[in-house]
Amino acid sequence: MPDIRPTVGTTLVLNATYEPLCVVSVRRAAILVLSAKAVCVTDGDGVLHSIRSQLPVPSVVRLIRYVRVPYRTHVVLSRRAIFARDGSRCAYCRGPAETIDHVLPRSRGGAHVWDNVVAACAKCNHTKGDRTLAELGWRLHAAPSAPKGTAWRVLGHRAADPRWTGWLGLPEVA
Numbered sequence: 688m689p690d691i692r693p694t695v696g697t698t699l700v701l702n703a704t705y706e707p708l709c710v711v712s713v714r715r716a717a718i719l720v721l722s723a724k725a726v727c728v729t730d731g732d733g734v735l736h737s738i739r740s741q742l743p744v745p746s747v748v749r750l751i752r753y754v755r756v757p758y759r760t761h762v763v764l765s766r767r768a769i770f771a772r773d774g775s776r777c778a779y780c781r782g783p784a785e786t787i788d789h790v791l792p793r794s795r796g797g798a799h800v801w802d803n804v805v806a807a808c809a810k811c812n813h814t815k816g817d818r819t820l821a822e823l824g825w826r827l828h829a830a831p832s833a834p835k836g837t838a839w840r841v842l843g844h845r846a847a848d849p850r851w852t853g854w855l856g857l858p859e860v861a
């Protein structure tokens with residue numbers, strides 16, 4: 688096992704077919720490269736040192752052998768994921784979000800599912816209470832739905848390294 692000093696940061700792992708698979712620690716990615724299980728596709732910043740060799744920090748690596756991975760077809764509903772989907776903005780007033788609100792309140796039979804949860808500020812959440820949007824005359828800026836796509840499958844609520852955007856089908860950052 689190569690001796691890689693602990694490093695911070697993460698690496699995007701591509702399957703042998705160049706399809707994005709997952710995100711791992713830089714250390715884990717370096718071990719894949721040094722054990723000839725993966726090749727580096729894009730270098731990151733800096734160099735890793737092991738006892739016998741040194742290696743540029745891998746930002747994107749590709750597995751040598753294809754691995755068949757059963758994909759999770761849905762994104763797990765969590766507070767962090769809801770905030771990421773909604774850009775940390777309140778669904779009602781677009782102010783900074785602080786809480787999670789059930790659009791149809793749970794007390795009125797609303798479910799804890801992607802289509803019924805939004806990020807909200809404390810004020811809107813408090814004002815809304817156990818009432819429905821129709822009762823308040825409020826409207827949503829957009830209908831909430833489960834996030835989809837390669838980037839969500841691979842990254843979840845994590846932010847993408849700018850070097851990964853091309854692989855994840857995200858717009859390039861200028």
Ligand SMILES: [Zn+2]
Nearest residue numbers: 777780808811
């Ligand atoms: Zn609000």
